[in-house]
Amino acid sequence: LGVANADEGIQLRVSGIEAPIVILGPSTAAEIEEIIKYNLTASVSEISFARQLQKALQQAGRKLPVHIEVDTGMGRGGTMRGEALKLVTDISKLSNIIIEGIFSHYAASEVIVPGNHRQWQSFLDLLGELLSAEIEIPICHMDNSGAILNYPTFKLNMVRPGLMAYGIYPSEQTQSKATVLPIMSFKTTIILLKDFPANYGIGYNSTFVTKKPTRVATIPVGYGDGYGVILSNQGEALIRGRRAPIIGRISMDMSTVDVTHIPECELGDEVVLLGAQGNERITADEIAKKARTISYEVLCALGKRAPRVFLQQGKANAVSPRLRRIFVPDEEKSISRIDNIIRHCLQTRARNEELGNAIYYEMFETLFGKEDRQLELRSAFHYDIHIAQMPKSKNNGQSYFRVNTRISYKKMLKNDVFMIGCAADNKQLAALFEDPLCEYRWLLGAAKGADIARDFSVENVRVDNRKIPIAEAKKTARGYEVWCGADFLKEKLNTEVKIEIEIATKQAKENKIFPAYLVYPTRGVEINFDYQKAKLKNVREEGFFAGRHPEPVVTSGKGKFVKVKVSEREWIFPTSGVI
Structure with a gap:
């Protein structure tokens, strides 16, 4: 998603949007703290900002992607074309910044002019220089709505459809290039109906005076809602499928409409200022011509104070509250x-x-937790546990079961390195829980002859079906830590991934309890306990699940397995699990 500044990105984040968000305007130093906090992708036009961002990311222990803007002829944002290669090279050396994208912007894409070809070729030449310098940037984008329609051969691997996404053509030249349908309307209702005699002044300064008996409807929309004063005595509204003129001066909060020719209209009737009603339609272009502006400004201005109703297949799907889009408290x-x-x-x-x-x-x-840490969510949680007799050897004394586990789940990836830990006691286990980089924890216990480095083995780690190598394994004050990571994970930061972990370990036979806990809010749970090779006769499960509909479905085969499942539609809260 593309936004103009960090504030707009924050509005999306606090609304629950998790998709990647690119700030298309040049980012500022004042926005860095919020860019990091809300996982926004900054646009970079000069090295000083990149260095400030790098410093802040280092202090936060984070990495973030950026897009670099290049000025190929717009004369506005972006680094100058002749300085672009050096800027990209310099930023590529900053260890906490990932160059995810590079882009430019056309100055006149809504019309076909030679300047567009020059800008396109200039950007292509830069991409060639980067390739020669062995700098690969995954996302390259230049096309806005006008370029998408006017220059179908000018294609990279991402486009930025702005105006046309709302069903508005960027220019008359583009109207024959594709069929787009307007999706936005601005509506209100009649709140007052009055009959006036001839020679009666309407509104401030009586800029409209009735020439005959006139019926006037008052609507609660004014320039405070983005319906400009310039539309006084020239704007129109749709009421009962017919056009009605705006009369008098538009006030801050109200406007007046001549409905003399619609005698059947009533209080509460729908009034359309932008959009369709019956066979009539008022377009953004029509309003823009009367206001002597462009349709872009009309769409940005209208409805500042009105709730936005989002339709799905013609029915109201969600409502954005008043003012939420423009105010986030400290x-x-x-x-x-x-x-x-x-x-x-x-x-x-x-x-x-x-x-x-x-x-x-x-x-x-x-x-x-005891601190205000970020809430981590997981879904499609599968935990397979296989318990069996240990192979006979003089070292184990048959006092342990062999345990093989496989856990898989989906989550938003926040780091390109993570740790899998094994604790010898509850104190070490508690320390592992406090580390946000710890993906999986196992309590081996401190039974006689146990060695956490020898008896706990990470067999396989995969992210989105790609194997993750083990970077380091070591004993520490909090147990045995196995650290994993891979360069390709940097490309997956802030996206949902599937994580799979396979462990080989053991459990003392004297310990008659095998716990499986959920420590994060999780949607959809399946836990399988296979004990047919353990030669156990009596196995009983006790589940404790917190959620709206927490009752699990339990199936079992005596002497073989126990399976506990909670629907993929249901959320299960922490401190839930099975023993």
């Missing part, structure tokens, strides 16, 4: 305010302040 105050609201709601719901507080603190510590 982060610290915002979180504190939200916390207070939630705590108050729980107190009210429990009808007891003390109980409400207890629920609040238990819920927040369960989900976010």
